[in-house]
Amino acid sequence: MKVHLIRASGYPLEDFNNVINLLRKHRGSIEFIPSEPIFLPDPDNIKTFEDSSEFEKKEMPRFESHHLNVSEIDDSLSYSFPLEEKVYTWKQLFGICTDFRKENKIPKDDHVMLLTDQSNEHNWFGSYDESLKNYFIQTNHWGYFFGNDLDSRFPIAYEVTAWILRSMMFPGQIETLNALHKAPRGCMMDFCIDKSQIILKMRTGDLCHDCMNILTNRDVNRSQARQLFTIMDGIRENLLFRQRSTLLMENSRMEIRGLSKRIFLTDLGDLEINLNPKERALYLLYLNHPEGIMRSHLVDHKVEIRSYYAMFSQQPSNDLIDEAISRLTDVTDNNMNEVMARIRTKFRQSVGEQQFEDYSIMATPEGTHKIRLNRELIKFIQ
Numbered sequence: 001m002k003v004h005l006i007r008a009s010g011y012p013l014e015d016f017n018n019v020i021n022l023l024r025k026h027r028g029s030i031e032f033i034p035s036e037p038i039f040l041p042d043p044d045n046i047k048t049f050e051d052s053s054e055f056e057k058k059e060m061p062r063f064e065s066h067h068l069n070v071s072e073i074d075d076s077l078s079y080s081f082p083l084e085e086k087v088y089t090w091k092q093l094f095g096i097c098t099d100f101r102k103e104n105k106i107p108k109d110d111h112v113m114l115l116t117d118q119s120n121e122h123n124w125f126g127s128y129d130e131s132l133k134n135y136f137i138q139t140n141h142w143g144y145f146f147g148n149d150l151d152s153r154f155p156i157a158y159e160v161t162a163w164i165l166r167s168m169m170f171p172g173q174i175e176t177l178n179a180l181h182k183a184p185r186g187c188m189m190d191f192c193i194d195k196s197q198i199i200l201k202m203r204t205g206d207l208c209h210d211c212m213n214i215l216t217n218r219d220v221n222r223s224q225a226r227q228l229f230t231i232m233d234g235i236r237e238n239l240l241f242r243q244r245s246t247l248l249m250e251n252s253r254m255e256i257r258g259l260s261k262r263i264f265l266t267d268l269g270d271l272e273i274n275l276n277p278k279e280r281a282l283y284l285l286y287l288n289h290p291e292g293i294m295r296s297h298l299v300d301h302k303v304e305i306r307s308y309y310a311m312f313s314q315q316p317s318n319d320l321i322d323e324a325i326s327r328l329t330d331v332t333d334n335n336m337n338e339v340m341a342r343i344r345t346k347f348r349q350s351v352g353e354q355q356f357e358d359y360s361i362m363a364t365p366e367g368t369h370k371i372r373l374n375r376e377l378i379k380f381i382q
């Protein structure tokens with residue numbers, strides 16, 4: 001099974017790649033294929049969320065010729081927080097998938113999923129159309145619900161996985177919507193009218209007994225189902241690791257991969273820390289010197305840092321490489337401080353306020369700079 005993931009141009013490439021890494025961590029017969037970004041026209045429908053509770057709630061779509069059993073869903077909300085947002089209709093979102101299929105001659109059986117940073121008319125995190133092969137997943141607003149406690153890669157990868165699993169469980173869109181649980185059970189099929197309840201599903205990463213029966217009674221491809229459950233288990237473990245690591249002050253393992261020495265935090269869902277070549281060169285130098293380096297001695301390590309930088313910088317000439325390294329190691333230039341500050345910011349965004357100092361190049365009371373991270377957690381992979 002092939003799943004094509006389309007990135008709307010407003011969704012940052014870095015975040016998109018991190019979601020793909022999470023999905024691809026457990027290989028199997030489902031293949032996740034990232035596409036080129038697509039530029040979408042702004043949506044022309046405006047939705048006004050009158051208050052925060054409306055914004056936090058999903059709305060059940062109405063289908064003309066079918067009846068949905070969602071009598072418990074409350075439409076009468078009080079309004080006071082006017083928030084106007086441009087939204088796509090579901091039809092438009094699925095239409096983007098259909099157009100993508102035509103333009104790229106995607107086989108009928110492949111799945112196409114649009115990751116969009118724009119909201120949708122019914123305020124859902126994701127859905128599919130009647131073919132069960134065209135999907136959208138919303139990538140914005142996760143921070144509103146989960147703040148810094150949750151890295152948005154996790155719920156986005158969860159949504160991708162859950163919708164594919166649903167496409168295997170149900171014959172159609174209406175059947176899917178009718179099977180949603182109104183009261184949360186910690187099951188993937190919880191409706192989660194309150195969008196923040198999605199975290200409960202991710203923590204269990206499971207199906208309830210009833211839903212497992214539905215899946216068992218359908219002729220699903222077992223190996224694909226297993227792969228999806230493994231991905232969900234991975235998301236769950238990462239979430240738990242994140243929460244526990246804050247409590248226990250436990251750091252993630254780090255892998256430095258390949259010739260370009262890309263940096264991944266393996267216990268955090270293989271999160272890549274996207275350092276640019278100069279930042280990466282400086283980082284590798286300090287990794288290699290756990291004892292720390294005095295700023296004024298940095299110049300003594302010029303050969304080492306140059307060798308890293310030359311390995312993966314895009315600089316077209318040796319002169320430009322020399323110039324960059326001279327600036328970086330020059331005590332009178334502020335360049336080193338700037339580079340270290342950028343590295344700190346990137347770790348802070350990735351591992352949070354509590355732990356970023358363990359991974360960053362930090363000043364010590366002895367007047368050196370060093371990376372405190374336990375070197376036993378670090379592995380170089382060629």
Ligand SMILES: [Zn+2]
Nearest residue numbers: 187189208211
């Ligand atoms: Zn269930």
